Amino acid sequence: MDTAAGSLAAWRRAADSLVWSRPYEAVHVPDGRHGRWFDGGRIDVAANCLDRHLPAAAGRVAFHWEGEPGDRRRVTYGELRAEVDAFAAALAELGVGPGDRVALYLGMVPETVVAMLACARLGATHCVLFAALPADALADRLADIDPAVLVTQDGSWRHGVVLPLKARADEALAATAGVEHTVVIRRTGMDVSWFEGDRWYHDLVAAARPGGVPAVGHAADDPLLVVHLADRRGRPAGFVHRAAGLLCYASALHGALTLEGGDVFWCAVDIGWLAGQANGVYGPLAAGATSVLFEGTLDTPTHDRAWELIERYGVNALVTTPSVVRNLRRWTDSPPDSARLASLRLIVTAGEPIDADHHAWLVDEVGRGEAEVRDGWGQTELGGIVTVTGAAGLPDPGLAVFADDGSPVPPGATGELVLTAPWPGMFLGLRSGTPAMTARYWTFPGAYATGDLARPEPDGQIRVLARLDPIVSVSGQLVSVNEVRDVLEEHPFVATAEVVGRPDPRRGQAVVACVLLAAAPGQELDGVADELREHVHDTLGGLATPATVAFLEALPSELSRDELRQALAVLVAAQPRPVLHVSTAQLRAALAASP
Numbered sequence: 001m002d003t004a005a006g007s008l009a010a011w012r013r014a015a016d017s018l019v020w021s022r023p024y025e026a027v028h029v030p031d032g033r034h035g036r037w038f039d040g041g042r043i044d045v046a047a048n049c050l051d052r053h054l055p056a057a058a059g060r061v062a063f064h065w066e067g068e069p070g071d072r073r074r075v076t077y078g079e080l081r082a083e084v085d086a087f088a089a090a091l092a093e094l095g096v097g098p099g100d101r102v103a104l105y106l107g108m109v110p111e112t113v114v115a116m117l118a119c120a121r122l123g124a125t126h127c128v129l130f131a132a133l134p135a136d137a138l139a140d141r142l143a144d145i146d147p148a149v150l151v152t153q154d155g156s157w158r159h160g161v162v163l164p165l166k167a168r169a170d171e172a173l174a175a176t177a178g179v180e181h182t183v184v185i186r187r188t189g190m191d192v193s194w195f196e197g198d199r200w201y202h203d204l205v206a207a208a209r210p211g212g213v214p215a216v217g218h219a220a221d222d223p224l225l226v227v228h229l230a231d232r233r234g235r236p237a238g239f240v241h242r243a244a245g246l247l248c249y250a251s252a253l254h255g256a257l258t259l260e261g262g263d264v265f266w267c268a269v270d271i272g273w274l275a276g277q278a279n280g281v282y283g284p285l286a287a288g289a290t291s292v293l294f295e296g297t298l299d300t301p302t303h304d305r306a307w308e309l310i311e312r313y314g315v316n317a318l319v320t321t322p323s324v325v326r327n328l329r330r331w332t333d334s335p336p337d338s339a340r341l342a343s344l345r346l347i348v349t350a351g352e353p354i355d356a357d358h359h360a361w362l363v364d365e366v367g368r369g370e371a372e373v374r375d376g377w378g379q380t381e382l383g384g385i386v387t388v389t390g391a392a393g394l395p396d397p398g399l400a401v402f403a404d405d406g407s408p409v410p411p412g413a414t415g416e417l418v419l420t421a422p423w424p425g426m427f428l429g430l431r432s433g434t435p436a437m438t439a440r441y442w443t444f445p446g447a448y449a450t451g452d453l454a455r456p457e458p459d460g461q462i463r464v465l466a467r468l469d470p471i472v473s474v475s476g477q478l479v480s481v482n483e484v485r486d487v488l489e490e491h492p493f494v495a496t497a498e499v500v501g502r503p504d505p506r507r508g509q510a511v512v513a514c515v516l517l518a519a520a521p522g523q524e525l526d527g528v529a530d531e532l533r534e535h536v537h538d539t540l541g542g543l544a545t546p547a548t549v550a551f552l553e554a555l556p557s558e559l560s561r562d563e564l565r566q567a568l569a570v571l572v573a574a575q576p577r578p579v580l581h582v583s584t585a586q587l588r589a590a591l592a593a594s595p
Contacts, residue, residue, distance in 0.1 A: 003398040007421040010395035014252040015244070018043065018286070019052050021217050024244070028422050033442055036221055037245040037424045044217030045120035045224060045247050046088075049285035050081040051215075061290045064264075064313045065110050068157035068296025075110055077288070080117075083205060087111075088118035089213040090204035094181045096148055098123030098216050101226070103147040103179075105138060105169055107131040107156035108271050108295045111185045111201060113281055115151050120224060120243070123216035127226040127238070130272035131156040131163060132507065135171035136542055137236070142176045144238045144431050145226055151201070153185040154192045160300050166192040218243035226431055227274045227380055230478050235541050238431030239381060241274070245424030247282055249383050254283030256394040257346065263316040264343070266292040266309070268324060275350065275384035278425070279319060298324065303331030311340040318344060319376070319385070321351035325358050328366075335365040342368075350376030350385045353464050377464050379450060381441070383425020389461075397423050399462050401454045406444045409456065417454035417464060418447040472501035473509050474543045484546070487539045488513055493528060496555065500565055502548065502572045510547035512572045514582070516555055525551055529579045548572055550580040556587055567591040 012027045015038055024041030044051075053060070058078030065073045096102060102119050104126055106112040112128065119126040127145045129138060142150070152169045155162035166184055170193055173179055184192065185201040218224060224243035228236040254265070267280030271293075284291040292313050298306045306328055309315065347362050354362075354375060362373045378385035386397055398421030401409050409415040426448070430437060443449045453465045470481040481499045488497035495518040504510035513532060529549035537545040550572060555564065567590040571582060 003396055004421045007395045007398065010393075011248065011252075011422075011424060014255075014395065015248050017255075018048050018244075018248060018251065021047075024220060028424075030422075033438075034426060034428055035422055037242060037422075038220035038248070041220040041244060042217060043220060043244045043247065044215050045243055045282070046084060046117045047215060047217070048247060048251075049117060049120075049282065050077060050084060053077050053288040054081060057288055060288065062285060063110070063113070063291045063293050065293045066295065066309065066312075067109075068160070068294075068300055073110055080114070083114050084117040084121060085212055086205040086207075086209070087114050087201075088121040089209045090183075090207065091118055091124070091149060092122060092213045093209075094149055094183075094199075096122055096124050098218075099222070100124045100149075101145050101147045102126050103129060103142055103145060103150045105129045105131070105133070105150060105152040105165060106185070106271075107153065107158070107163075107165075107187075108276075108293055109153065109156075109185065109187060110293070111151075111153075112271055113293070116225075116277065116281060117285075120218070121213065121215055123218050123222065125223040125226060125240075127228075128272050128277060129228075130270065131165060132158065132272075133168075135168040136175075138168060139172035139175040140541075141228055141236050141238070142172055142179065144228070144236055146178050148179070149181045149183060150179050151183045151185070153187040155188040155190045157188070157296050159297050162188050162190060164190070170195065220244035221428065223428065225274075225277065227277075229380055230480075230541075230543060237437055239427040240429050240431060241383060241425070242428045245426070245428075246278060246383050247286060249423070249425035250278040250283035251286040252394060253279060253385055253388075254287045254289065256388065256391040257317055257319070257348065258287065258289070260316070260345075262290075263345075264290050264292065264314050265317045266294075266313070266315045266319070268294070268298070268306070268318060268320040269351075274380045275319075275378065278384040298327070299331060303328075307336050307340050310344060314343040316343055317346040317348070319348045319350065322349050322354040322358060323351070325349060325354065325362060329358060329361055338368045341366060341371075344371045347371055347373045348376045348385070348388055349374075350378055350388075353466065377452075381427050382419075382423055382448075383427075386419075386423070386425070395421075397421050400447070401456050401462060402444055402447070402449075406447075411456045411458045414453055414455045414465065416444075416468060417450045417452040417462065418444055419450070420447045423448070472499070472511050474501075474504075474507050474511060479511055479540075479544045483540060484511060484513065484536060484544050487536050487544075488515060488532060490539075491532060491535050493517055493519075493532070498561070498565055498568055499546075500569045500572060502569070502576060504547065504576070510576075511544060512548040512550060512568070513546035514550040514552055514568050514572075516552045525581075526579055548576065548578060548580060550582050552587075553581070553583045556584050559587065559591065563591055 022042035024038035026039045029036040029039045062077045062080045181197045221242045223240045226238040269276040374389045376385045376388040397419045401415040471478040484499045495516045498514045501509040567587045570590040
C-alpha cells in the first residue's frame with residue numbers, strides 16, 4: 001500500500017471514531033489543490049466534543065481553568081454543555097446562523113471555549129483573535145472576516161496588568177462596518193463604555209429559553225474557523241479551516257499523544273494560535289479528556305507558575321513551544337523540584353526546532369529521565385501539529401525533502417520539506433488575499449511545499465532545520481524578514497539593510513531594521529528613522545513597521561550574513577530603543593559574546 005492509500009485508510013479509522021449527523025460517502029475526493037474531505041457527510045463538532053460523552057461523563061472535568069491573578073474554575077462536561085447551549089441560543093437570538101462568522105477577541109478564559117463550541121453548534125464560523133492585538137490590527141482582521149457578532153471581554157490580565165479589550169474593540173469597530181452586536185464578558189470588573197448593540201455575556205446566558213436551540217452543525221467541508229497569518233506585504237490573511245477535517249485531525253493527534261486514559265493534558269499555547277484551538281480545545285474535548293487552560297503569562301507573579309500548574313492539576317502530558325522552554329530555563333535558578341513534576345509522563349515541543357541543549361534539559365531536569373520528550377512539527381496552514389516523534393497511530397502525511405527541481409534529496413543533504421499525502425487539517429482557502437498568497441504551497445506537482453528547510457537522516461528520520469524565509473513573529477503574526485529588508489533597500493537613503501527580531505513585552509517580538517546609509521542624508525538620524533518606518537508601514541503595513549532602526553557604522557568584511565544577523569540580534573535585544581547607533585567594534589564584540 002502506498003503512502004497516500006495508507007494515509008486515507010488511517011483517516012477513515014479516525015473518522016469512524018467520531019459521530020456523524022450524516023455519514024460521509026468518501027474519505028477524500030481529489031478536487032483541485034485542497035480536495036474534498038469526508039464528502040457528503042455532516043458533523044456536529046459540539047456534539048462530538050460534548051454530547052456524546054453524556055450523561056456518563058457529566059461530572060468529569062473538561063478543563064481546569066486558572067486566571068493570572070490566581071482565581072480558578074473547574075468546568076465539567078455537563079456544565080460546559082449547558083453553558084454552550086445557553087450561549088448558542090443567545091447567539092441565535094442575535095441573528096447568528098449557519099455560515100455566519102463570529103469574532104472572538106478574547107483571552108484564555110472559559111468563555112472562549114464556550115463561544116467556539118456555541119458557534120460550532122449553530123453551523124457558524126468562529127475566528128479567535130489574539131487578546132494582545134492593538135485596535136488597528138484588530139480592525140484589519142474584523143474587516144477581513146466581516147463578523148455578525150463580536151465577543152470580547154472588559155479587560156484581560158497579562159503580565160500583571162489589564163489589557164483594555166473592550167476599549168480597543170470599540171476603537172476598532174469605529175473603523176469597520178457590519179458588526180451589529182458586541183457581547184462583553186465581565187472578567188476584571190473594570191469600567192467600560194457602552195453603546196447600542198452591546199450585550200453582557202452573563203445576561204445572555206442567564207436568560208431562560210425553554211426551547212433551547214436546535215443543533216445545526218456543519219457539512220463536512222463547511223468552514224469551522226478562520227485564523228490569520230500575515231501575507232507577504234504584512235496584511236492579515238484569513239485562512240479558512242473545514243469542520244470535519246479539522247476535528248478528525250485534532251482527535252487523531254490527541255489520540256496519538258494519550259499515554260493512558262484519564263491523562264490531564266496541557267497545551268501551553270495561546271488560544272489565538274490554531275494549535276491552541278485544535279490541539280488545546282477540540283482534540284482533548286473530542287476524546288472526553290481533562291485539560292488545563294491558563295489565562296496569563298508564565299512569569300507572573302513568579303517564575304514558578306508553570307511548575308505550580310503542573311503540580312496543582314497533575315498534568316501528565318504537556319505540549320508547548322521551544323520559546324517557552326527557553327524562558328522556563330532562563331527563569332529557573334535551580335532544576336525544578338522533581339516531586340512537583342512527578343505526574344509528567346510526556347512533553348512535546350512544536351512551533352520551531354528545539355536545540356539539543358534545551359532538549360537535554362527537558363529530558364534530564366524537567367522529565368527526570370522518566371518522561372518521554374518528543375519533538376513535534378506542524379503549521380497553522382495544516383491545522384497545527386502534524387508529526388510527533390514516536391507517536392504511534394497518527395496517519396502518515398508523507399513527509400519528504402525535495403530539491404528545487406522536485407527530486408528527493410539524499411540523506412545528509414538539505415531541501416524543502418513537503419507533504420505528499422492528503423491532509424484533512426489543511427486550510428480550505430482564504431477569506432481574502434491574492435492567489436500569490438497560497439501559490440508558494442504548490443510549487444511541486446502533487447505535493448504541498450511547507451517553506452521549511454529540512455534534512456533527511458540516514459536512519460530515515462527527517463530533521464526540520466529552519467524556515468527557508470526567516471520571519472519575525474509580531475503579535476502572533478509572521479512578518480517576512482526578507483520582505484522588510486527588500487523594502488528598506490528600495491529607499492534611496494539605504495545602501496544595504498538587515499532585519500532581525502527582538503523580544504517585545506507587548507507583541508512578543510518586534511521588528512528591528514539595521515541599515516547602512518548610502519550617503520549622509522542631510523537630516524537628523526531620528527528623522528531618517530521616522531522616514532524609513534513610514535516607508536515600511538506604507539508598503540507592508542503596521543505589523544512590519546520597525547520598532548527600532550539601528551544605523552550601522554560599517555559592515556565588517558569578515559562577517560558572513562548569518563554572523564552579521566547573529567551579532568545584530570544580540571545587540572538589539574539588550575537595547576530596546578527607537579534609534580540605535582552601532583559601531584563595527586560593537587558588532588565584533590556581540591558576535592564574540594553570542595551563544
